[in-house]
C-alpha cells in the first residue's frame with residue numbers, strides 16, 4: 001500500500017475514476033445528501049495498491065466558528081474505497097494519514113451516515129452533540145441530515161454551535 005498526500009486539484013485528476021465508481025448513479029439515487037453542494041478539497045490522501053488507486057479522503061482546512069468564536073478546523077470528506085477492496089483497512093489508513101496532516105487545527109470534523117460512525121469511532125472520532133451550520137446556494141443551512149463527528153486536536157468540543165462559514169464537505 002502506498003499513501004500520498006496531494007494538493008486538492010492535482011489529486012482530483014487521480015481520484016475521479018474512483019469517485020465515479022463509488023458514487024455511481026445507482027448509489028446517488030438513494031444518497032440522502034445527493035442535492036448538497038460540497039466544497040472542493042484542499043488536500044487529498046490517495047491510497048494505491050499495486051499502482052491502482054483504491055481509496056481517497058479529502059481534507060478541507062477552514063476558519064469557522066464554535067459558539068461564535070474563531071475555530072480552525074480540518075474537515076474530512078469524500079472518504080471512499082473501491083468496492084472490490086473494502087474491509088482491508090484502506091480507509092482506516094487514509095484517515096490516519098489525514099489526521100497526521102491536521103496540524104495547527106482545533107479539531108477535525110466530518111459528516112457520516114450512521115452505519116459508518118463505528119469505523120470513525122475506532123479511529124478516535126467522537127459523535128458531536130451540537131449543531132452545525134454551513135452555506136448552500138440558497139443561504140445558511142443547518143446540516144442535520146447526518147451525524148457529525150469530531151476528532152479532538154487542540155480542542156474537543158462535544159456540543160455547541162459550529163459554523164463552517166462556507167460550503168460543507
Ligand SMILES: CC(C)(COP(=O)(O)OP(=O)(O)OC[C@H]1O[C@@H](n2cnc3c(N)ncnc32)[C@H](O)[C@@H]1OP(=O)(O)O)[C@@H](O)C(=O)NCCC(=O)NCCS
Pocket residue numbers: 022055078079080081082085086087088089090091092093111112113116118119120122
Ligand atoms: C466506508 C468506506 C470508505 C470504508 O472503506 P474501507 O476501506 O472498507 O474501510 P476499512 O477497511 O478501513 O474499515 C472498514 C471495516 O473493515 C474492517 N476491516 C479492516 N481491515 C479488515 C480486514 N483485514 N479484515 C476484515 N475486516 C477488516 C474494519 O475494522 C472496519 O470495520 P467497522 O466498519 O466495523 O468499523 C467504504 O465502505 C466506502 O467507500 N463506502 C461507500 C462510500 C461511503 O459511504 N463513504 C463514507 C462517507 S462518510
